[in-house]
Amino acid sequence: MSEFLEVENLKTHFPIYEGSFFPKVKAVVKAVDGVSFHVKRGEILGLVGESGCGKSTLGRTVLRLLDITEGRVSLDGRDLAPIKGKELNRYRTQMQMIFQDPYASLDPRMTVYDTLAEPLMVHNIVPKADLTKEVSRLMNTVGLAPRFMKKYPHEFSGGQRQRISIARALALRPKLIVADEPVSALDVSIQSQILNLLLDLRKELDLTMIFISHDLSVVRYISDRLAVMYLGKIVETGDSKEVFENPQHPYTKALLSAIPQPDPKRERDSKRILLEGDPPSPLNPPTGCSFHPRCAYATAECKTTSQNLAPVGKNSQTLAACHRIGQF
Amino acid sequence: MALISVKDLKTYFHTRNGVVRAVDGISFDVEAGKTLGIVGESGSGKSVSQYSLLGLIPMPPGKIESGTAMFDGQDLLKLSGEKLRKIRGKRISMIFQDPMTCLNPYMKIGDQLIEPLLTHFDISHEDAMKKAAQALKNVGIHETEKRLNSYPHQFSGGMRQRVMIAMALITEPELLIADEPTTALDVTVQAQVLDLIKKLQQEINTAVIFITHDLGVIAGVADEVAVMYGGKIVERGSTDDIFYNSQHPYTKALMASIPATHAHGERLYTIEGLPPNLTKAIPGCSFAPRCGECEDYCKTTKPELEVMESPSHESACLKYQKEHRA
Numbered sequence: 001m002s003e004f005l006e007v008e009n010l011k012t013h014f015p016i017y018e019g020s021f022f023p024k025v026k027a028v029v030k031a032v033d034g035v036s037f038h039v040k041r042g043e044i045l046g047l048v049g050e051s052g053c054g055k056s057t058l059g060r061t062v063l064r065l066l067d068i069t070e071g072r073v074s075l076d077g078r079d080l081a082p083i084k085g086k087e088l089n090r091y092r093t094q095m096q097m098i099f100q101d102p103y104a105s106l107d108p109r110m111t112v113y114d115t116l117a118e119p120l121m122v123h124n125i126v127p128k129a130d131l132t133k134e135v136s137r138l139m140n141t142v143g144l145a146p147r148f149m150k151k152y153p154h155e156f157s158g159g160q161r162q163r164i165s166i167a168r169a170l171a172l173r174p175k176l177i178v179a180d181e182p183v184s185a186l187d188v189s190i191q192s193q194i195l196n197l198l199l200d201l202r203k204e205l206d207l208t209m210i211f212i213s214h215d216l217s218v219v220r221y222i223s224d225r226l227a228v229m230y231l232g233k234i235v236e237t238g239d240s241k242e243v244f245e246n247p248q249h250p251y252t253k254a255l256l257s258a259i260p261q262p263d264p265k266r267e268r269d270s271k272r273i274l275l276e277g278d279p280p281s282p283l284n285p286p287t288g289c290s291f292h293p294r295c296a297y298a299t300a301e302c303k304t305t306s307q308n309l310a311p312v313g314k315n316s317q318t319l320a321a322c323h324r325i326g327q328f
Numbered sequence: 329m330a331l332i333s334v335k336d337l338k339t340y341f342h343t344r345n346g347v348v349r350a351v352d353g354i355s356f357d358v359e360a361g362k363t364l365g366i367v368g369e370s371g372s373g374k375s376v377s378q379y380s381l382l383g384l385i386p387m388p389p390g391k392i393e394s395g396t397a398m399f400d401g402q403d404l405l406k407l408s409g410e411k412l413r414k415i416r417g418k419r420i421s422m423i424f425q426d427p428m429t430c431l432n433p434y435m436k437i438g439d440q441l442i443e444p445l446l447t448h449f450d451i452s453h454e455d456a457m458k459k460a461a462q463a464l465k466n467v468g469i470h471e472t473e474k475r476l477n478s479y480p481h482q483f484s485g486g487m488r489q490r491v492m493i494a495m496a497l498i499t500e501p502e503l504l505i506a507d508e509p510t511t512a513l514d515v516t517v518q519a520q521v522l523d524l525i526k527k528l529q530q531e532i533n534t535a536v537i538f539i540t541h542d543l544g545v546i547a548g549v550a551d552e553v554a555v556m557y558g559g560k561i562v563e564r565g566s567t568d569d570i571f572y573n574s575q576h577p578y579t580k581a582l583m584a585s586i587p588a589t590h591a592h593g594e595r596l597y598t599i600e601g602l603p604p605n606l607t608k609a610i611p612g613c614s615f616a617p618r619c620g621e622c623e624d625y626c627k628t629t630k631p632e633l634e635v636m637e638s639p640s641h642e643s644a645c646l647k648y649q650k651e652h653r654a
Contacts, residue, residue, distance in 0.1 A: 050514040051485070157602060158370075187369040188541060192585040192596035199593060214514055217544070221587035221596075241592060258519040260544030262588050264567045267548040274523060275516045276468075278484045 003038035004208050005062070005176060010035045010071035012054075012061045016283075029282050031057040033232035034071075036309070039225070041175075044202065044209045046223025046240060048216055048255070050279050054232040055212050059178040062210065063095050064088060075176065093123050096169035100181035102161035106153040112139070112164055113149045119171045138167045141204075142197060159190035166197065170205070178210045183218060195222060216259045220244050228252045231290040232282055234309065238318030248312045248320040250328075251291050289323065297328050330357035331535045332381075332503055337395035337405075339373075339380045342388060346607035350376040352559035353395075355633075358552075360502065361529065363536040365550030365567070367543065367582070371603055373559040374539045378505050380405070382422060383412050399503070418448040421496035425508040427488035431480040437464075437491055438476030444499050463494040467524055486517035493524060500532045507539045522549055543586060547571060552640075555579045558604045558614035561633065565641035575636045575643035575652075578615045613646065623647055 011033055018026035031054045039045045047055045060066045062073055064080060073080045075094065083091060099105035106115060116135045120126055126134045136146035142163040153161055162182065169177055179198070183191040199222065201207060213219050219226065220240065227237040228251065236249040247253045254273040261267055275294050280286055289306050292298040301323050309319040312326065339351040351373040358364045368374045379385050381397050381404050397404040399420070404412065416422075421444075424430040432440055441463060442456035451459075461472040467490040469475055480488055489509065496504060506525065510518040526549065529536055538549055546553055546567070553570040555563045555578065563576035574580050583589060584597035601618040604610060612627040613619070619626065626646055633642040634649045643649065 050516060188543075188582060189369060189585050189599040192587070193598045195587065196596050196598060199595075216515060217586070217588040221590055221592060255516060258515040259588075260515075260518070260522075260542065260548050262543040262547050262571065262583065262586060264547045264571050267544075270548075272519050272523070274520055278486050278517070 004041040004043075004076060005039040005210075006072070006074045007038065007062060008036045008072040008074075010058070010061060010073060011069040012057050012066055013069040027283055030232050030285065031282060032061060033282075035229075035232075035234050037227050037234060037237060039176075039208055039210065041208055042202070042206050043225060044211050044223045046219035046226045047210055047212045047229060048214065048219050048226065049229035050255075051214065052279060052282065053229045054282070055229050056180050058229070059097070059180050059210055059212050063097055063178055064092075065097070089123075093125075093172040094174050095176040095178070096172060096174040098162075098166055098169050098177060098179040098182045101185050102158055102165050103153075103185070105165050106161060106168075108153055111150050111152055112144075115153075115164060115168055116171055119168065123172055125172060134171075138171055141170060141201070142167045143193075157190075158186055159193055162186060162190075162194055163197070166194075166201070170201070173205075174207070176208045176210070178212070180212045181214070182211075184213065184215060191218070198222070216256065228255065231279060231285055233290065233321065235291065235322070236318065236320040237309065238312075238316070242316065242318055246318075248318060248325055249291075249322050250295050250297050252320075289321075297324050299324065329359075331360045331399070332404075333357045333396075333398045334377075334381070335396045335398075337377060337380060337397065338393040339376050339385060339390060340393050341390050343607075348606045349559050350390075350606060351380060352606075354554075354556070354559075354561045356554055356561065356564070358503070358535045358537060360535050361533040362551045363529070363538055363549055365546040365553045366537065366539045366556060367541060367546055367553060368556035369541060369603060371606070372556040374556050375507050377556075378422075378507060378537060378539060382416050382420065382505070383407075383409070384422075414448070417444045418499045419501055420503040420505065421499065421501040423489075423492050423496045423504065423506040423509045425511055427485055427492055427512060430492060431488055433480055435479075436476065437478055437480065437483070441476070441491070441495050441498060444495065448499060459498060460494075463498045464491070466497075466528065467491070467494045468520065469494075486513055486520070489513060489517070489521060490524070493521065493528075497528055497532070497534070501534060503535045503537070504529075505537045505539075508541070509538075510545060511540065511542070518545070525549070543571075543583065544588065555582070558610070559606055560614065560644065562615065562645070563643045564633065565636075565638070565643075569638060569641040573637070573641070575641065575648045576645045577619045577621045577647075581618075581620070613644075621647055 012031050014029040015025045016027045017023035049055050068081050113135055116138050117131050139146045144163050183194050211223055223240045226240040226243045227234045230251050236252045247256050254275050257273045286293050288304045289302045292302040307321045307323045309321045312318045312320050335355045336353050337351055338353050341348040341350055354377055366374045380392055392405055438460055441460040445451050445456040464472045510521050540546055550567045553567050554561045557578050563579050581599045590596055599618050604614045612629055613631050616622045616626040631644040631646045633644045636643050636652055
């Protein structure tokens with residue numbers, strides 16, 4: 001069986017121009033720089049990494065909200081990169097996004113009905129006469145009472161607003177959802193409601209999901225497979241449970257060891273791997289392996305040549321991009 | 329003796345929509361060199377309670393209705409603006425949540441760093457700059473010469489937060505109030521910052537009040553924990569008491585709803601309903617409408633904190649108190 005979503009050697013570069021009359025490219029930010037991964041139908045891929053590592057850019061490029069610089073994105077066997085115009089619009093119904101901040105991603109001047117009916121009208125999902133019925137159905141799906149249809153976003157709490165943006169994403173009956181930090185702006189008790197909802201919806205609607213988050217305990221909980229990004233590249237990917245229990249790449253190790261545990265005894269005994277400094281700028285990435293300036297295990301080889309993703313062992317599905325896998 | 333002792337603090341906001349009882353009678357002590365963690369959801373009053381101590385509440389609409397906050401024999405809540413300014417930023421400093429907005433974008437880092445020194449001490453500009461350079465080194469920022477002459481936008485988020493910490497600690501305060509200091513940061517940088525606060529705390533024996541909604545962070549930094557809900561402290565105790573032997577349904581529900589305590593894909597526990605509307609007077613326990621263990625008397629009787637098994641552990645749950653007494 002072919003994979004539902006396949007991404008091959010995807011690059012998203014942002015040129016920075018200098019001069020206003022005859023602009024010249026001064027530099028290129030390689031936000032996503034040669035990423036390959038695949039997601040099976042109905043699977044949740046967790047995408048983690050520090051801010052600025054390119055995880056949101058990757059999500060947006062997959063949805064074609066940003067232009068692909070190079071590479072291939074294929075959904076259900078069809079390459080999306082060359083699709084343009086009307087045909088791309090048709091494909092957009094199959095892929096939707098849930099944004100981080102439910103305070104900013106909803107139009108304050110549109111009622112819930114307006115927000116949910118707009119995509120339905122644009123893409124002719126249901127006949128006009130059935131709009132109200134469909135909006136009610138969507139609201140029920142995400143656990144909102146349809147009687148709130150005529151209310152504005154400011155009349156809802158943060159959790160309810162996130163439900164509205166989930167309903168909006170579901171309106172076009174998509175197959176793929178990219179959720180970009182969907183619970184980061186919410187309180188813990190509300191966060192758990194939204195996570196439960198996402199898992200229910202996945203089951204009911206057979207959704208495939210890319211779940212982007214910097215909160216690793218949330219990703220560990222929700223995702224089937226995991227991809228760890230660092231400076232525009234995936235440095236480790238594999239079965240979520242396996243990677244969390246037995247991380248191979250030094251960056252993954254450090255990232256996972258930094259998660260605070262809600263358990264005072266374990267916290268007192270825990271040995272954190274403290275990384276020095278901040279991630280380098282994608283404008284001027286280090287030579288060789290981009291993690292080597294912060295890596296405790298770096299050798300001369302790491303400084304000059306980079307390593308591609310490679311299997312870490314015979315019995316493992318995990319891939320990691322490190323010269324020294326298994327040597328520490 | 330406690331370094332700071334707060335008794336029955338009430339901060340209300342008088343708004344057009346009624347009186348918001350943001351902080352409604354809380355008491356706590358912090359000893360030198362110790363860390364008090366305050367947890368709670370948005371709107372539970374955790375930040376307002378600390379802003380009240382430093383006179384940072386906009387008045388009106390805010391008003392401190394009652395309470396005392398004894399710090400070295402003086403009541404912070406009754407001090408004049410001038411006297412409070414002598415303490416604030418010198419003996420008590422604060423780290424705010426958002427490093428992006430809390431530094432002055434027009435001022436060089438060095439000038440901002442030495443401001444508390446020049447204000448509170450009789451020190452030359454040159455000596456102050458030397459101290460500022462050392463303070464930056466202490467928080468792990470190198471090339472201090474260059475960095476002191478940079479502007480905040482030239483720093484990353486993690487570095488700005490470290491600058492804020494350096495600024496808060498440059499006067500070697502006796503009390504540090506940290507309001508969600510790591511919430512805006514990545515885990516790796518969070519680990520650095522927490523490590524740093526701990527190290528500096530040991531060096532200068534500072535007491536820390538650490539506000540956060542992240543139970544994982546609290547487990548790592550706090551000696552004592554106060555859980556706030558609806559403007560009140562509903563449970564207080566040593567970190568172990570709270571995490572391993574919680575005596576309040578809200579604390580338990582909070583612990584049960586975080587993904588870290590669940591297996592992969594296992595249904596998460598959810599607290600139904602919404603936090604209370606603080607403009608309305610609540611006759612009974614404010615958590616009663618959302619509580620799974622609620623009894624009839626919970627809806628009519630106001631609970632007070634009461635000592636549970638260990639003397640340091642207090643809970644404001646009528647049902648648990650009754651069971652404990654029996």
